[in-house]
Amino acid sequence: MKPASILIVLVLVVAVAGGVAAQETPLNVVATTTLVADVAAQIGGDLVVVSSLLPPDTDTHAYQFTPQDVARVSQADLLLVVGAGYETFLGRLLESAGEIPSVVVSEGVAILPVHAEDDETTAGEPLGVLGQGLVCEGEEDEAAHDGVEHHDHAHGVCDPHVWMDPANVMIWAENIAAAFAAVDPINADVYRANAVAYIAELEALDAELRALVETLPRERRMLVTNHVALNYFAHAYDFDIVATVLPGVSTGAELSPQALIELVELLRAQSVPVIFAEVTANLQLAQLAAQEAGVTLVADLYTEALSDAGGPAATYIDFMRHNTRTIVEALGE
C-alpha cells in the first residue's frame, strides 16, 4: 500500500469512527422558489446549504430555466418543489438534469380549486389532499407514465399557491424535516427539533395575522387580485374572492375585451375599493380595469417569491406580514 492510500484509509476510519463527521459536508439542497428555500434553511440550520433556483422578486409562472440552472440541479443532493402543478417547467428540467431525488413539500396539503364552481365569491372547498389520490391538471402526464390506471383519482385545476396560509407551510416544515432525515438520518433529531421550533413561530404568525384581519369588518374583506394567488389566504382568514383580473392560475393568462368589460361591471356592482396586484406583475390590464371601474390599484403584494434581503418580504414570515398589512390597510381606508 502506498503512503497516500494509507492516509485515505486512515481518514475514512476516523470519519466513520467519528459518526457525525461523516456528514461534515453539508447537504446541498436546491429549492425551486425562495419561499421553499427559506423554510428549508430554517429546518436545515448549519447542516444544510440551501439555494433557490429562482431568484427573489421573480414570477415563477414566467420562469424559463437556463443551462446553469440545469447544472445546479444536477449537483444537488435533494430538490424541493412546491408541487400541485406549480412548477410547470419541472418535467423538462429533470429530463435535462437527470434523476435527482426530489420531494414535493406540499404533500398532505388540502388543495383548493383555482375557481370555486358553485359560489364565485368564496375560495371554494378543497379538491382533495395532495399525495393522497389527487391529480392536479398538468401533472396527469406524469401519473400516466407509470402505466397504472388512476380511475379513483380526483382531478382538477389545482391552485398551487398553498403558502398563502401558514398552516400549509407548517406541513412544508414537517415534510422538509422528514426529507432531510431520510438523506441524513444521523441528524434526524436536529431537523425534527428545528421543525418544531419553526412551526411554533408559524403558529404565532398565524395568530398575529388573524388579530390583524379581525380589525377589518367582515363586509370589507373583498379581494380582487391580478391573478389567482390569494385563495388560500381568503380561505384561512375569511375573505371573499370577488374576481381576478387574469382568469387563470398563471400570470401568463390572457383577458378578452368582453371579459374586461364584465370585470369592470362586477367591480362597480360590488363596490370593490381596491385591486391588488403582485410586485412582479405586468400591470397593464389591472391598471385599465382599475381606471375604468374607478378603484385603487395596490401593486405591492409578494405572491410568488420573497423580496431581496433589503426588501419588506425577505423571509416567509415577513412576506405574510407585509401582504396581510397591505391588504388590511388598503381595505380599511
Ligand SMILES: [Zn+2]
Ligand atoms: Zn401565481
